[in-house]
Amino acid sequence: MRRIAVVLIAVAALAGAVAYMPSASGQADGEADPVFGIKIPAGYRDWRLITVAHEEGSLNDLRAILGNDVAINAFREEKLPYPDGTIIARLAWNYEPLKESEKAFGRLQSFVAGPPKNGVQFMVKDSKKYASTGGWGFAQFDDGKPASEAMQKTCFPCHEIVKARDFVFSRYAP
Amino acid sequence: MRRIAVVLIAVAALAGAVAYMPSASGQADGEADPVFGIKIPAGYRDWRLITVAHEEGSLNDLRAILGNDVAINAFREEKLPYPDGTIIARLAWNYEPLKESEKAFGRLQSFVAGPPKNGVQFMVKDSKKYASTGGWGFAQFDDGKPASEAMQKTCFPCHEIVKARDFVFSRYAP
Secondary structure (H helix, E strand, O other): HHHHHHHHHHHHHHHHHHHHHOHHOOOOOOOOOOOOOOOOOHHHHHOOOEEEEEEEOOOOOOEEEEEOHHHHHHHOOOOOOOOOEOOOOEEEEEEEHHHHHHHHHHHOOEEEEEEEEEOOEEEEEEOOOHHHHEEEEEEEEEEOOEEHHHHEEEEEHHHHHHHHOOOOOOOOOO | HHHHHHHHHHHHHHHHHHHHOOHHHHHEOOOOOOOOOOOOOOHHHHOOOEEEEOOOOOOOOEEEEOHHHHHHHHHEEEEEOOOOOOOOEEEEEEEEEEOOOHHHHHOEEEEEEEEEEEOOOEEOOOOOHHHHHHHHHEEEOOOOOOOOHHHHHHHHHHHHHHHHHOOOOOOOOO
């Protein structure tokens, strides 16, 4: 009787724990990018905010950088290099004026996120698997499908500019 | 023996569940704003992203709108009015050029979040408590302290512009 009780207690505790696991640790889904073999991580839209940015020029977007738990902890601890398992997501939306801001401020001065654009991008840290590109895999997905191989190969040469920050442009916005 | 086992199982399951409760449901802390009695909600920096924006003019910031779970669900379901318990947070940082973007893009075109500025603002839905201001309480905190009473009173008159969207300017950025 006692042994059964002990086993049942353990099972119940585990069930209680598992029932509340954050969904962000789910499996990746869909087609993998052709260069680094990355799939869209499940639940990335629910990840926490690292920072925000605006791109002028042809990109013309407002963007948010989100990170999984490993990423957020690394950014907050400010320890380089980022640990294996870090995943950073870049989401972007069209840069649009908010017409109500004219009434609110007396001049049209607010710019907000319109429809999504410029795909979604990910950086995935795996220092062994991606050793030849600074330990990072890079992927872009447009409407859920991997961008072209040519496109995926443009990521690292650009990120090499910030090699001293472990190839990451973003800084944590507190 | 059996009764003890049942109780222990229940306690273990509860402990397992509680151990993984998201911390965002913590209590508010610090000094309350003088108009609506709102305190800074604990863990708001860990809330999920609703959208991003850029303010020109004297504000000159990049901003992120975060929401607690009630808020995120309401934005995603696109059901108005927002339910009681909705809390929306507006964070903001200085609008600064990213000098590396000149190397990356051939022209300086990226603007990123610098130090925090313009305080942090909250909208809290409680249709009974805040009935005279559309069901919303508004608060701004600068360096953790409530902004002036005069400042807090400027919020609602401006948000009345978007009464048709239950007084919320933000739209969910997917």
